[in-house]
Amino acid sequence: MKFSIVIPTFNRAKFISQIIIDIINQTYTNWELIIIDDGSTDDTKEVVAQFINNPKIIYLYQENAERSEARNNGINNATGDFICFVDSDERLNPSFLKLISQSIKRNMGKKGVYYYDIGFISEKNHSNIIYTRKGKQIVQEEGIDQLMKIVIGVPQLCISRSILKLYNFNPTINVGEDLELLVRLYNHCIFYYLPGEPQIFEIEHSNRSVEFNDISNLRILKTLKYIFRKPHPGNGVSRKIKNMKLSDAYLRGVYFYSLNQERFRAIALLLKSIYLNPRKQLKHKLNLIFYLCFKPKKIERL
Secondary structure, eight states: OOEEEEEEESSOHHHHHHHHHHHHTOSSOOEEEEEEEESOOSSHHHHHHTTTTSTTEEEEEEOOOOHHHHHHHHHHHOOSSEEEEOOTTEEEOTTHHHHHHHHHHHTTTOOSEEEEOEEEEESSOTTOEEEEEOOOOOOGGGOTHHHHTSOOOGGGEEEEHHHHHHSOOOTTOOSSHHHHHHHHHTTTSOEEEEOSSOOEEEEEOTTSSOSTTSTHHHHHHHHHHHHTSTTSGGGGSOHHHHHHHHHHHHHHHHHHHHHTTOHHHHHHHHHHHHHHOTTTTHHHHHHHHHHHHHOGGGGGGO
């Protein structure tokens, strides 16, 4: 069984050597590493050049096209039986691939979507696990709402290459692209959860696009609306779950507009969030309305 590890990267010269070394140090040795440089303007190419004498490591440069297109490029160049997705600012335990291979063998090597837990670690101390995103086995017979109730990020995925040849990442989506892909896959293949201590870790650092004032907080709303609209299979999600997910996304948009001094847009999204899910965080949302109306300069305190 061969694994293809696909790493899309953009201006992560500071981190990428660490993850390359982690892959080289895997105790399971039947792998290839495909690094897709999505138009980096820093020293990424020079850093990777130290490792390309290894025949298992492939470096491909492309003009900046965002991460979904970069991952698709990696899929198209992969030769492994399964493709694991890793980001350039992550770390792996040496047993990462070994434990995945053992789990796949326990499932008789069946094709499907294999997913697992991920830890989040401090940039200054990689042995300090801040928290773990834990999953659970999805009971697919109970409907697609099961998928919407948990978070499975791209770095938590190892998927049969034959499946990904048929179902690529949507190149027009770069926030929430993991959920959009999984929704399309849900009725076409089996999902296998691999429990156990996390073997992959994401580094919490200032360059990650997860801040409240980042445009990604608006893009996830656009992605959800796309998923829930016909003819996308996500249209089959129940109205209750749709409202919950959209309400949370609107709230993220509130934070974005608030921190960018666009309070009227923030208020409009906040009212939509309350309308769709009035019970969740109602006190917090009412406080936001008060601050946006009367103390907009102090909104960051919330």
